[in-house]
Amino acid sequence: MYIAKLTPILSLCFCYQALAQFNLPPKSAQIEAALHAAPVEKKAGATVLGYNQQGKVVQLRKGTNEMICLADDPRQEGFSVSCYHQDLGPFMARGRTLREAGKNTKEIFAIREQEAKSGKLKMPAQPAALFVYSAPDDDVDYATGKVSNGYLRYVVYIPFATAAQTGLPLKAESPGMPWIMYPGTHGAHIMINPPRN
Secondary structure, eight states, rough: OOOOOOOOOHHHHHHHEEEEEESSOOOHHHHHHHHGGOOGGGGOOOEEEOOOOOOOOEEOOOOOEEEEOOOOOSSSSSSHHHHHHGGGGHHHHHHHHHHTTTHHHHHHHHHHHHHHHHTTSSSSSSOOOEEEEEEEEGEEETTEEEEOOEEEEEEEEOOOOOOHOOOSSSSSSTTOOOOOEEEESSOOOEEEOOOOO
């Protein structure tokens, strides 16, 4: 009985310990790393979101333009940062909230689809850009935020657009060719994956 009473307490302790043990880069390094995803002329004025010691997304720097950059999640394998137009903010934030609640990718898509169609989730009224910059762990200095040999891909969200409306193919026939992913849904977007070096 004594052990049974201790079990929930021990579980909480282990969860807290797991959170406390991940290696959180300094604020300055998170900002430096996140800005790798931003277009050059947008870097200085972009808002930057990152992580605190509890693993929660927090604002690290208030910006002056329309772009929001998100630092690498230190709890995830590999390195990936992104920068997106502020009109995608509600969409991105909702995805993070649902993932924290334990929803998987398929569930998150279905929930956001329903919420976007009902008007509960506000989606951009015009095309909105997302830039994603990734790299292997070995090419990242997490203490400074410097990255070498990173790969930048481009996404333009066009909610509910179709292949027929845009003339875009459903897959790329060659490296760098734009194509439309999730056509006809809230998550419809143009994908551009440049050739890798």
